[in-house]
Amino acid sequence: MKMIKETRTYQCTRCGSTNIVKNGRTRYGSQKYHCKDCKAYRVLQPKVRYTQEQKELILKVYQERASLRSLRRLFGVSIPTVLRWIQKK
Structure with a gap:
């Protein structure tokens, strides 16, 4: 072989x-x-840790009044990462 x-x-x-x-x-x-x-x-x-679809889902949940701590708990994403995504958007 x-x-x-x-x-x-x-x-x-x-x-x-x-x-x-x-x-x-x-x-x-x-x-x-x-x-x-x-x-x-x-x-x-x-x-690349998060796909574009995952980022959009996390940001959508954030816009629906989820706290940064709850996003960290639910998705395992760090708070500075979410803040960076929000600033870019």
């Missing part, structure tokens, strides 16, 4: 180059990359 190894090619989000190398991890565990062409350091696949 043969094993198939998949190779992924990433591009720099700043210049579009494929001349990038792994360069450690963030303190949250995401892989960091270094672009050799533009010298940028990036996390190419940032973790």
Whole structure:
């Protein structure tokens, strides 16, 4: 039985180059990359914790007079995160 190894090619989000190398991890565990062409350091696949639908649901519940503490209890979202979403909206 043969094993198939998949190779992924990433591009720099700043210049579009494929001349990038792994360069450690963030303190949250995401892989960091270094672009050799533009010298940028990036996390190419940032973790997205909440989908757009989840954000909209949480904001809708907030607009219906739910407290920030109750949102934290119900959805597990931090209060500063909800406040940031409200300011952006």
